Amino acid sequence: MAKQVLSCTINDEPVEVLIQPYSTLLDALREDLGLTGPKEGCGTGDCGACTVHLDGQPVASCLVLAMQARNRNVRTIEGLAKGALHPLQDAFVRHGAPQCGFCIPGVLMAAAALLEANPRPTEEEIRYGIAGNLCRCTGYTKIVAAIAEAATLTSEGARA
Amino acid sequence: MRRFDLTLPRTVDDCVKILSDRGDDAKLVAGGTDLLPQLKNGLLKPRYVVDLSGVETLRAIRVANGSGLRLGAAVTARAIETEPHILSAYPALAESGALVGSLQIRNLATVGGNLCNAAPSADMAPPLLALDAEAVIVGPRGERRVPLTTFFLGVRKTVLAADELLVELVVPAPGPRSGGQYLRHTPRRELDIAVVGVASQLTLTDGVCRKAAIALASVAPTPVRAVAAERALTGQAVTPELIERAAELAVDAARPISDQRGSADFRRHLVKVLTRRTLTTALERARAARQEA
Ligand SMILES: Cc1cc2nc3c(=O)[nH]c(=O)nc-3n(C[C@H](O)[C@H](O)[C@H](O)COP(=O)(O)OP(=O)(O)OC[C@H]3O[C@@H](n4cnc5c(N)ncnc54)[C@H](O)[C@@H]3O)c2cc1C
Ligand code: FES
Ligand code: FES
Numbered sequence A: 001m002a003k004q005v006l007s008c009t010i011n012d013e014p015v016e017v018l019i020q021p022y023s024t025l026l027d028a029l030r031e032d033l034g035l036t037g038p039k040e041g042c043g044t045g046d047c048g049a050c051t052v053h054l055d056g057q058p059v060a061s062c063l064v065l066a067m068q069a070r071n072r073n074v075r076t077i078e079g080l081a082k083g084a085l086h087p088l089q090d091a092f093v094r095h096g097a098p099q100c101g102f103c104i105p106g107v108l109m110a111a112a113a114l115l116e117a118n119p120r121p122t123e124e125e126i127r128y129g130i131a132g133n134l135c136r137c138t139g140y141t142k143i144v145a146a147i148a149e150a151a152t153l154t155s156e157g158a159r160a
Numbered sequence B: 001m002r003r004f005d006l007t008l009p010r011t012v013d014d015c016v017k018i019l020s021d022r023g024d025d026a027k028l029v030a031g032g033t034d035l036l037p038q039l040k041n042g043l044l045k046p047r048y049v050v051d052l053s054g055v056e057t058l059r060a061i062r063v064a065n066g067s068g069l070r071l072g073a074a075v076t077a078r079a080i081e082t083e084p085h086i087l088s089a090y091p092a093l094a095e096s097g098a099l100v101g102s103l104q105i106r107n108l109a110t111v112g113g114n115l116c117n118a119a120p121s122a123d124m125a126p127p128l129l130a131l132d133a134e135a136v137i138v139g140p141r142g143e144r145r146v147p148l149t150t151f152f153l154g155v156r157k158t159v160l161a162a163d164e165l166l167v168e169l170v171v172p173a174p175g176p177r178s179g180g181q182y183l184r185h186t187p188r189r190e191l192d193i194a195v196v197g198v199a200s201q202l203t204l205t206d207g208v209c210r211k212a213a214i215a216l217a218s219v220a221p222t223p224v225r226a227v228a229a230e231r232a233l234t235g236q237a238v239t240p241e242l243i244e245r246a247a248e249l250a251v252d253a254a255r256p257i258s259d260q261r262g263s264a265d266f267r268r269h270l271v272k273v274l275t276r277r278t279l280t281t282a283l284e285r286a287r288a289a290r291q292e293a
Helices: A025-032 A087-095 A104-117 A123-129 A140-159 B012-025 B035-040 B077-082 B084-089 B091-099 B111-117 B125-130 B227-233 B240-253 B264-288
Strands: A004-010 A013-019 A051-054 A057-060 A073-075 B005-007 B026-029 B048-051 B061-064 B068-072 B134-139 B142-147 B152-154 B165-171 B178-185 B196-205 B208-217
Touching: A013 A025, A025 A051, A051 A104, A057 A104, A087 A104, A087 A140, A104 A123, A104 A140, A123 A140, B012 B026, B012 B048, B012 B134, B012 B165, B026 B035, B061 B084, B068 B084, B077 B084, B077 B091, B077 B111, B084 B091, B091 B125, B091 B178, B091 B196, B091 B264, B111 B125, B111 B165, B125 B178, B125 B196, B125 B208, B178 B264, B196 B264, B208 B227, B208 B240, B208 B264, B227 B240, B240 B264
Parallel strands: A004 A073, B005 B048, B026 B048
Antiparallel strands: A004 A013, A051 A057, A051 A073, B061 B068, B068 B165, B134 B142, B134 B165, B178 B196, B196 B208
């Protein structure tokens, strides 16, 4: 089984890496590229811990073959902060949203996609926006509050 | 995950060539949301995997004026749930796309994968069956068209040969004064599999039902049409009493099993309830539809 060359853009950087044809995007990110922010919770699409953006849309990277990301844009939690923390990250810290923290990279990527599509979501829209993400510590209340606050702060900032 | 070689074709013809060379040793991957779990748990052990994500023509959604919808096999559930024309003219289909998995799954999951995986619970199958969709299949001997009603052979079995692929679904326009709905019962709203799913589709002429179609998921080895219930509605003025009668007849089309998701009796009950509800909504939507739609 010959390795294949994956060329894509990851967190705004062009990347070329040799990977096994059977490796998932999640494995390539974690094992070949050292981006261990995305987590493997289940490996079967159920938990959302592996959520990354593919061309701006959240996907379960445990179910994507790495080569399916060829010529596409991948964003991981490592690429969310640009200089300062992303407003969502900042709100998560202030609200104490992470408990063990394992689900948080996936939740943040789902929340970031939600706010890009819908900058002022209702609480119900926030809950559906992160419905594909399981938090085993069940800290959803603070997560939802943090997302709501980040939405308010960023859309007020955008108006100002 | 088990090891395999991966090929990256750009055209349907290349896919067919690879499949004819490799036959039973090869497996297609579209969104991978059914295939990857099956590769990981060892249910499937192909030596070659053929990636459809580079075949752009499979992702097209084409609307021909008045003559219906052509959906590429690799159109995602997310595209189906958000495409304005599908939302307005084929609401049952849009509703079924919106129910698949979570957003992280819907951005990957394709309609072709949903049908070709041939789970009895596939959510996009009942609306497409009720809309009289046809599957366009391409193989080494050329193209053939198969009505979706004869596409499914059993649990995880379809009419596709090992060297064929599904390229497109042709969905006739339901016509003016038409309405449809898809509903499923699940204990949870997100990330659950239908205990029962029902799609209903009605077309009216002068207040009389000209065409009725009802399709059921998760009550037989394949998705099925409830033909006797459809006949009872056709040519009649649709009243609540007639809907109740059709819902009872739909139960006869179900051959449910009992499993951890629900007993056979519970499933029969759900068929009746969901048929009644979807027919009622389909009727409201057909009445509200613009005459010229
Ligand atoms: C967490 C989770 C939740 C889910 N929830 C739901 C749900 O609510 N409802 C539901 O219906 N399904 C659900 N599914 C199942 C799955 O997401 C859908 O069936 C999806 O539509 C499959 O599409 P895919 O493109 O990912 O298929 P793939 O996994 O790529 O392919 C599935 C099968 O079809 C074959 N295939 C794919 N495309 C073609 C083609 N063009 N021609 C011939 N063969 C082809 C493949 O070889 C494979 O055998 C869920 C899956 C996961 C992981
Ligand atoms: S690890 Fe991908 S969804 Fe759980
Ligand atoms: S913080 Fe522990 S799983 Fe969510």
